Amino acid sequence: MVRRHRYYKPKRKLYNLPTAQRPMRQRQSPEPVKINTSIIKNIIGTIFFICAGIWFGYFFIFSPNFSIKNINITGNENIPISEIQEIINQQLDKKAIYAIGQRNILFFSKNDLISAIEERYIVENIKINKKLPFTLSVHLEEKLARVVLRVKIPISITHTKAQAIEEDVEAGQVAGDQVSHNIEDGEEEVEQGEEQISYSEDYYYLDVNGIVVSSAEMSENDLQKFPVIEIEIPDTQKINSRDILLDRETIEFIFSVYRTVSKMPQNVSVAYVKLDLSIADEMTFVTTENWQGMLSTSVSLETQIKKLELALDEKIKDKRATLQYVDLRIKDRVYFK
Known part of the structure; x- marks a missing residue:
């Protein structure tokens, strides 16, 4: 059996053809480059927020x-x-x-x-x-301040020559319904020497419990608004806010002194009250006339003020200008000078 072979006509070679006769090849256009816009947006957004953060930080914090x-x-x-x-x-x-x-x-x-x-x-x-x-x-x-505390601190001490002082103490006896008064005869006492002490003064406000509220600078007008308590402390002692210097009972007794003395018919006014912190049951009030009344907290205040009224009316009378003190601490006696 004879096989038939297909005959393929060879392709014509174009290499040797003139350029004008060569067939034109179709050129493929390059594909466009795709740009990722999300990255650009993120970069711009980041820069914006950084700038905004810097501006806000400066405006609200550092400006x-x-x-x-x-x-x-x-x-x-x-x-x-x-x-x-x-x-x-x-x-x-x-x-x-x-x-x-x-x-x-x-x-x-x-x-x-x-x-x-x-x-x-x-x-x-x-x-x-x-x-x-x-x-x-x-x-x-x-916190409501109730009293003014005047603190005296010794800063210098000077000594004077010895001198003899004769005290002329009035003598007498006043009888009353509640109280009798025995006034001692004159005494002579000799002091071997005197110490003149200079003090510095600091002022504080106390509440009703005797707690230091604050320090203060006082004028004469300020001292008229509150009862004044005077104490003496060594220069080594410091007073701070919240320190408890007095108890409530002492503060209430001082209020009673101011109130009771102001009601006396003899028109006596208390300037301030002196306390010796080493003596628990005694205090001294100083009047605006500059004489002193010595009191005991263990004796009824009404009784002591009644004795003072009787002594002023019946013994002291018109000698108040030269009066120095009235001692009311002993229950049935009164001493004055």
Whole structure:
């Protein structure tokens, strides 16, 4: 069987053809490059937020736009406003977070300021409000002060020559319904020498429990508003806020002295009360006429004031201008000079 072979006509070679006769090949256009827009958006967004963060950080934290410029202090009656201002300024100079100071009202710590004030003063309540952009308001509700404490501290002692002093003490006896008065005869006592002591004075406010509320600077007008208690302490002793110097019973007794003496028909006024802290049951009131009344807390105050009235009316009479003291401490006796 004879196989038939297909004949393929060879393709014509174009290599040797002139350029003009060569067939044109169809050129393929390159595919366009695709750009990932999401990456560009993320980059732009990141730059925007970084710039916005830097601007906000500067505007709200480091710029002076929110620095505390105005400080309003209200409610203080006994605490000097300059001392509260000093505490606030110390707080403003402290750092809140790293390099951020508390002078910025957004980072100012109200609790830190409250603690700083309570460390130095006794107050019922403290209210602090931040009023944007740069005002701080501080309102104090002070613990009610009841008395003024005058503290005398010896600073120098000078000695004088010995001298003899003769005391002319009135003698007499006054009989009353409740009290009798035995006045001792004149005595002569010789002092070997005198010490003249110079004192410095500090003033404090006390509450009804004898607790130191705050220190204070007093004028004569201020001393008329509250009962005044005078004590003497050594220069080594320091008095701080919250110290308990007197008990409530002593404070109440002093109030009674002021109240009872002011009701006397002889028009006697108490200037201040002197206390010796080493003697628990005695005190001395000093009148505006500069004579003294010596009292005992273990004897009824009404009884002692009644004796004083009788002594002023029946024995002392018009000699009050030269009166130095009236001793009422002994129950049935009165001594005066």
